[in-house]
Amino acid sequence: MADRRPIAAPFVALGPSGVAVSTRLKDLTPEDEKVLRWVGAHLGSLAAKDLKARCVDGLGHSAESWAARKRGLTAESSSRWAGSITRVTHDQWALARRGQAAHVQSLEAGITTIRHRLALPVGQKGSKRAPGGYRCAHEWFHKTRRLHVLEDRLGRVRADREAGRVHVVRGGKRLLGTRHHLDPAQLTEAGWRERWEASRWFLQADGESGKRFGNETIRITPEGEVSIKLPAPLADLANAEHGRYVLAAQVGFPHRGQEWADRVEANRAVAYRIHYDTGRGRWYADASWQIPPAKSIPLEAALAGGVIGVDTNAGHLAAWRLDTHGNPTGRPRRFFYDLSGTAQHRDAQVRHALTRLLHWARSCGVKAIAVEDLDFQAEKTREKHGRKRRFRQLISGMPTGRLRARLASMADATGIAIIAVDPAYTSKWGAQHWQKPLAGPTRKTTRHDAASIAIGRRAQGHPIRRRTTPPRTHRSDVHGHRTVQADRRAPGREGPRPRIPGPRTRSVSPDAERTRATRTSTTVRDVRSDQVWVQDSLLLTD
Incomplete structure (x- = not known):
């Protein structure tokens, strides 16, 4: 690192x-x-x-x-x-x-x-x-x-x-x-x-x-x-x-x-x-x-009601709402636009997508939208990307500067603050830490959706990586919540953890995956009543 x-x-x-x-x-x-x-x-x-x-x-x-x-x-x-x-x-x-x-x-x-x-x-x-x-x-x-x-x-x-x-x-x-x-x-x-x-x-x-x-x-x-x-x-x-x-x-x-x-x-x-x-x-x-520029509100006041992280892409905006603790809530949203045609058509498409984004933010009660502070002026040269012609055309067609200026101008009339964050590693770390945990049988989480979470968490001051899961014996109300959160001043807190063989909790043997399905339910008697209740088997999280 x-x-x-x-x-x-x-x-x-x-x-x-x-x-x-x-x-x-x-x-x-x-x-x-x-x-x-x-x-x-x-x-x-x-x-x-x-x-x-x-x-x-x-x-x-x-x-x-x-x-x-x-x-x-x-x-x-x-x-x-x-x-x-x-x-x-x-x-x-x-x-x-x-x-x-x-x-x-x-x-x-x-x-x-x-x-x-x-x-x-x-x-x-x-x-x-x-x-x-x-x-x-x-x-x-x-x-x-x-x-x-x-x-x-x-x-x-x-x-x-x-x-x-x-x-x-x-x-x-x-x-x-x-x-x-x-x-x-x-x-x-x-x-x-x-x-x-x-x-x-x-x-x-x-x-x-x-x-x-x-x-x-x-x-x-x-x-x-x-x-x-x-x-x-x-x-x-x-x-x-x-x-x-x-x-x-x-x-x-x-x-x-x-x-x-x-x-x-x-x-x-x-x-x-x-x-x-x-x-x-x-x-x-x-x-x-x-007009006199409006005084920007403090960052803490803008994030008091949560934030919406927005990942800018060539054909759409990927957005996800985060609560005050940096946890994604609800489902991700997509706002599409078409950048083909004349300049007037492209500008109208961008404005239409931003209008729908701002309407959704107002309906959620969120007062802040986090976007990446992108600038591809030094990143789309022919010599840097060589034969990646389609990639050069892709980043050249992304309206990064115009989109942010439009969003700041339109959001000013709605009372929503625009927070610019550093775009470094948001797509990479977002996919590494959030794409797989949020995917399910009925919902597919894309790399862009995970990047929007990373952008929102960075705006809130949280590390992009998820919290470390405590040992299984400590996941009860008796011992209290033992989730480990990296301190903001800890060096390398945004980086990935070292790979360790076996389950990440290291509280069970490495062959615990084979024995999950064979575990039986545990019967426990409540000392305060004569009723007998059965506790379902608990799966060990990775």
């Missing part, structure tokens, strides 16, 4: 810091759609120019250059449109830098793995901690070539990072590559062009506290009237005062509509984004605002 890494303590995950709701813009006239397209295309071209200027600045960016870019955009739009464009540009550049750092880390990990395996003899087997040599000389030769490719790629990425260069595609790199594969994507050139242009439009504005209805650029009144401040070159399209264009659509937000209305009436900041769905041919409006 010396090479086992330390296990981090569980913690209560923070709640959401913002709210985003969406609604559809219905009953738009052809003139409304034409104005939205023109405004989006004009502001999108300004956003593309500003992004180019920001990338040219690189690491030499400063507050003065930011102000100069904003002044240049103000003449072609407005001061508020320019502020929104420069802020989004800055966020895009920062996101590209974080992705660049992650790419460098992935390349370094791949190069380290290849060098290690090339240094070993061909065919040498690996261990659980380190991979072995390559299987054959053919694979060894191709990995030497791949090593040179990765080293060359790493050199270019490092040079870009040191120089402050980033590569950003407005509209998305994946959609850009789809242009060369229209048949597999089931798109025509005109259909792709429409989607490409719509993805590059810019129709979003930051909110301002103290301003009328919380936003001076894109304004939605409590009655649902939508108006847009037109850029200076398109001011002749205005149909209202002060260069504004009022849409014919009347909108309302079904989800959190009252909360949104309260903010708008109090002139508190609300940011809006208008976008077009080319697949459905519909316009949508998104509203978002910041």
Whole structure:
């Protein structure tokens, strides 16, 4: 157990810091759609120019250059449109830098793995901690070539990072590559062009506290009237005062509509984004605002009513309810979701599964849900798992980060705390200690169900392994309960016990299994009455 890494303590995950709701813009006239397209295309071209200027600045960016870019955009739009464009540009550049750092880390990990395996003899087997040599000389030769490719790629990425260069595609790199594969994507050139242009439009504005209805650029009144401040070159399209264009659509937000209305009436900041769905041919409006993060309750208070342990898998969530002592109660539950299809479909499937999980938790009266603090960013590299292509696809398709963020956001409205635990050895030790004891003739306990118990017990501070059974002579009310529980400070308490021949209780001979069925009942006379009762034979537990 010396090479086992330390296990981090569980913690209560923070709640959401913002709210985003969406609604559809219905009953738009052809003139409304034409104005939205023109405004989006004009502001999108300004956003593309500003992004180019920001990338040219690189690491030499400063507050003065930011102000100069904003002044240049103000003449072609407005001061508020320019502020929104420069802020989004800055966020895009920062996101590209974080992705660049992650790419460098992935390349370094791949190069380290290849060098290690090339240094070993061909065919040498690996261990659980380190991979072995390559299987054959053919694979060894191709990995030497791949090593040179990765080293060359790493050199270019490092040079870009040191120089402050980033590569950003407005509209998305994946959609850009789809242009060369229209048949597999089931798109025509005109259909792709429409989607490409719509993805590059810019129709979003930051909110301002103290301003009328919380936003001076894109304004939605409590009655649902939508108006847009037109850029200076398109001011002749205005149909209202002060260069504004009022849409014919009347909108309302079904989800959190009252909360949104309260903010708008109090002139508190609300940011809006208008976008077009080319697949459905519909316009949508998104509203978002910041909220103060809720104070997380203490871990002991969250676990006062028990906990539900949840094991995240590629196609389902395995959950089991545990009482305050860490014992599983009831039957395990499964919440399935389908991660095929579009991003919107996958997100809807995750939200539906989490909704059913939260409803079940509320019906049980549990105030805490324990999940693993998973992050597969460093675990799904091609060089680490080698030929396990299906396994790499499996872990790449698991929505670990999005699922936890969604769960924390949705649970905040229900008063349920989300506890994140260290995922180390939960599946292995859960199956080792809980899968077989909880299986029966009419119930099959899977490895995922056992892992959910391990996750819940780790959140409660209990060891994953089950309690040691006392000797048979000490299992009576006369002597009291003698179950041995490992102390929390005992080193290696999460580890498995050493294997000892014979029954685990070591209170009977090793051949006791053969004589179980031949044992007869013991007749005992109660000294307090004249009745005679027969005690059934007691089976020795393993």
